[in-house]
Amino acid sequence: MNGTMGGVAAEPWTLREVEAAARARLDPVHYDYFAGGAGDEVTVRANEAAFARLGLLPRVLRGAGPADPAITLLGRPAALPVVIAPTAFHRLADPEGERATARAAAAAGTVMIVSMASTVAVEDVAAAAPGARLWFQLYLQPDADFTVRLARRAARAGCEALVVTADSPVFGRRERDLRNGFHDLPGHLRCENLRDDPGEGPGEGTGGERDDDRGGPVRPIVMDPRLSWADLDRLRAATGLPIVLKGVTHPADARLALEHGVAAIMVSNHGGRQLDTVPAAIDLLPDVAAATGGAVPVLLDGGVRRGTDVLKALALGATAVAVGRPVLWGLAAGGEAGVARVLALLRAEVEQALTLCGCASPAGLTPDLVRRTC
Ligand SMILES: Cc1cc2nc3c(=O)[nH]c(=O)nc-3n(C[C@H](O)[C@H](O)[C@H](O)COP(=O)(O)O)c2cc1C
Numbered sequence: 001m002n003g004t005m006g007g008v009a010a011e012p013w014t015l016r017e018v019e020a021a022a023r024a025r026l027d028p029v030h031y032d033y034f035a036g037g038a039g040d041e042v043t044v045r046a047n048e049a050a051f052a053r054l055g056l057l058p059r060v061l062r063g064a065g066p067a068d069p070a071i072t073l074l075g076r077p078a079a080l081p082v083v084i085a086p087t088a089f090h091r092l093a094d095p096e097g098e099r100a101t102a103r104a105a106a107a108a109g110t111v112m113i114v115s116m117a118s119t120v121a122v123e124d125v126a127a128a129a130p131g132a133r134l135w136f137q138l139y140l141q142p143d144a145d146f147t148v149r150l151a152r153r154a155a156r157a158g159c160e161a162l163v164v165t166a167d168s169p170v171f172g173r174r175e176r177d178l179r180n181g182f183h184d185l186p187g188h189l190r191c192e193n194l195r196d197d198p199g200e201g202p203g204e205g206t207g208g209e210r211d212d213d214r215g216g217p218v219r220p221i222v223m224d225p226r227l228s229w230a231d232l233d234r235l236r237a238a239t240g241l242p243i244v245l246k247g248v249t250h251p252a253d254a255r256l257a258l259e260h261g262v263a264a265i266m267v268s269n270h271g272g273r274q275l276d277t278v279p280a281a282i283d284l285l286p287d288v289a290a291a292t293g294g295a296v297p298v299l300l301d302g303g304v305r306r307g308t309d310v311l312k313a314l315a316l317g318a319t320a321v322a323v324g325r326p327v328l329w330g331l332a333a334g335g336e337a338g339v340a341r342v343l344a345l346l347r348a349e350v351e352q353a354l355t356l357c358g359c360a361s362p363a364g365l366t367p368d369l370v371r372r373t374c
């Protein structure tokens, strides 16, 4: 992303500017799919607005020295406390799709959570970005054997953890998509992880457009309201990978998650795309953090757009945050370089805010540094 993006603006200096550049380049139907949420989008707006209602109280003269935002996540280092949330369909934003996202994540030293609904097969994402830390997100499928096969496929591809999304017993009602008639991927794109019998090796096309077809029929992603903790237990027993439970909002579910052996919890309302009027993720975090009592790392996503948002979440008990839409905006605005720009802006903002708060590292962030302002 050098100089101009889509001839619209010079190098963006905020995530908001990256979104504007992305919007100028995207098909409006795809922009709406990425930006939109369920119902009246109360939760979409609340996620960002709630961060704005919280203030940071800097401590002074602590002699903390320069800040390093690095953290440890599931036993391994990450260069910053911001990971990439799983989002579907990256090839709607850029022809390289999830490959580009993974390369930017690897270069920034952070984790990418690859969506089950990625438009590049998880093996090809891993191959495109050697050294990337990848976790794999999935929805438990009613065909439990398929779920296990998919989890093993992700493990073989090098994914370190399974992120099980629990907030989707049914697909959210996204009225922008209904109005736009957006139901399916365009003909040249597929959910490449949903093939029952993927061919061996990366599927490189011969024509101008890269063809990711690995062969085999593509299954639909099924969201099933009959799934329960017992299904999570079965997946955990069948795979050696740590399980991150995504979509926890109620503290009682955080306690149950611990009883069911999860390795981490993600506080998330799915970016406001599932149940509308769920409170803002940052407002749900303190009770979930209290319920887990530090037994496992707690991650948070929803509305993180500034380094100061990251600090607020960490101060209130998160080990790391995840960003969803900002990564899609970076991808649409400038491919790999656009995602790199988003991560670099967040990194610089986190470093600056840590230093201004008198903290040398995320470990110095405590709840007393956050004050509700209205
Ligand atoms: C376009 C789009 C697609 C998404 N796809 C998935 C997905 O496949 N799996 C999943 O668990 N969450 C998915 N999410 C939710 C994100 O992981 C995340 O919870 C949310 O985007 C965080 O909010 P933010 O966009 O405000 O950062 C998606 C979100 C968006 C915007």
Ligand SMILES: O=C(O)C(=O)c1ccccc1
Residues within 6 Å of the ligand: 088, 117, 221, 270, 273
């Ligand atoms: O759009 C989403 O939020 C999402 O989670 C999803 C799930 C399955 C397929 C595509 C997207």
